Amino acid sequence: MHIVVLPASPKTAQSTIRALLADPREPTVTGVYRDPRRASAEFREHPRFNAVQGDMADAQRLDGVCAGADAVATITPPLHAETDPIVKARELAGNVKHAVSAREGKSSSVKRLVYVSSVGAQFQRGTGEIRTNHEAEQSLRNAAPKVVFMRCAYFMENWATALATTLKADPPFFYSVICPADYKIPMVSVRDIGRICAAQLLAAGSVAVPGDENPFIFDLHGPESYSTRDVQEAFEDAMGKQVGVELVQDDQLVGFFAQAFKEPMASLFVEMTRSFLPGGVTEKGMNEGTRIRRGKDTLSETVRRMLGN
Template sequence: MKIVIGAAAGNVGSRIAKKVAAANHSAILLGNKLLSLENLNIPNSSSYEVDMSNVEQVVTYTKGADALFWLVPPALGVSSLKEWYDDIIAAGVAAIKENKIPRVVVISSLGAGASENLGTVTYVGNMEKAFKKVAPNVVFLRPGYFMENFLLQKGDILKNGYFSFPYDQNHDIPFISADDIGDVAAEYLMDAHWAGQWTRNIMGPRNITPQEAADIFSEELQKEITYKQVSYDDIKNQFAQFGANDTVQNELVDLYKALGDPNGAYATPRTIEANTPTTLEQIIRNKFISA
């Protein structure tokens, strides 16, 4: 099978690429930096530097695909996340429609499209609606909060003994590893027998509060790690330092508010098929201690 993987250099995309290549499928890797794709050293693959918001490029490099993996990669230096999502959605829609791609796997989010003003949770809901119009066979994977987000605070955790989010310390969060997301996505991409339009929640092995996460880090690292709840103004300032304009800052605050709402996206009931195996303890051992 010829499987095209968007944003293939990311945590999820690279995991999929390795799984697809290991199963002797042809992996077509798309990303915004050719060197990052080539550095993955994926056998039986071809790498192409592609702007995923460019319709012409995406249509060109998805021709002949038996399956397509699509997600919207993170971006801070854009005029608005809404426009960024809309452009990448449009490129994906065009590719599926013009190339008649038989099967598509999309990364969405828990709570996708539940209401307006939820930041990217709203935008991935728009993506689900758009893809349903053109993809007869599509799976929307709706993950919880990436465990790998802790890696963005690795320095503070290891050196300063704390991590921070804008969530209440007792807020219940379905943490999931990007590895598990990639594994589930790869299974669908390599299976030519399923059909229809599906959504599937994937939520890790169990929900964990920020305080419980701090306790787990303390146990695994054998040092006290504390949780600090920060304000939304703190969040805006942090993203401003990374080059995000006011619009993007506000969209990200909307996202954090949606994820921190005790009756919001993360209040989604857990079912058996939503469970995935990788624990936070394993992530700490493999990506904090052994890395």
């Protein structure tokens, strides 16, 4: 079996490639990079991995890299520098669909397309940056005989941003936009995302179950939901010291994200954050989920791994 991962640079893509190369079924894997030299030595040295040049913005080039693939995994890359990231996400996903779909004058070997999406992607508006996932999902429908949308919960590794900054302070602390401190939301590790994505890709060509939908959609959560307080305790346990937390309240969100992003991305992150807080548009569906599947990694395990413990 041959599997293409595009783009191959995001952490979720790297985790997927790692899981595929470790699988006993021994698939061959092609990772698509703007610059193949960015592929890690871990992958480049593997006999079943090939890094190729390609760009999701170049539809013609993607046609070639997807040729001969049994399954394709795709991810919307970070679009923080785009003036209209929503439109760009739709365009990139459309290019992927063009590359993997059979059409007049072109056959396709691709049996399954797996898109790493986000909880809340079912909503057309009110979810900020998650709207890029919504647009991608709309573009990718019917792209292959089997299309899978993995709607992933909040990444546990998002907390890694504090490792190089505020957790090095004396005393250590971190910022959290998840308020109140005891409010729990689903979280999942990037490692589990890679594992589940790889399993979905390796199922390409399996016999369809009567009545099975296309696209097949499920939410991916960790073993349980977590709060800011749980994150604080995980850091304290892993570091062996007290760790403070600075809650970013609703009226502080605009200024907080303006320090990290330019417009329009800053405003999209504000809207996204509000969408999953109490009363937000995604709160109920996010916690109830759609065909919830659960990863294995706990928050404590993931924090320790991030800290190198």
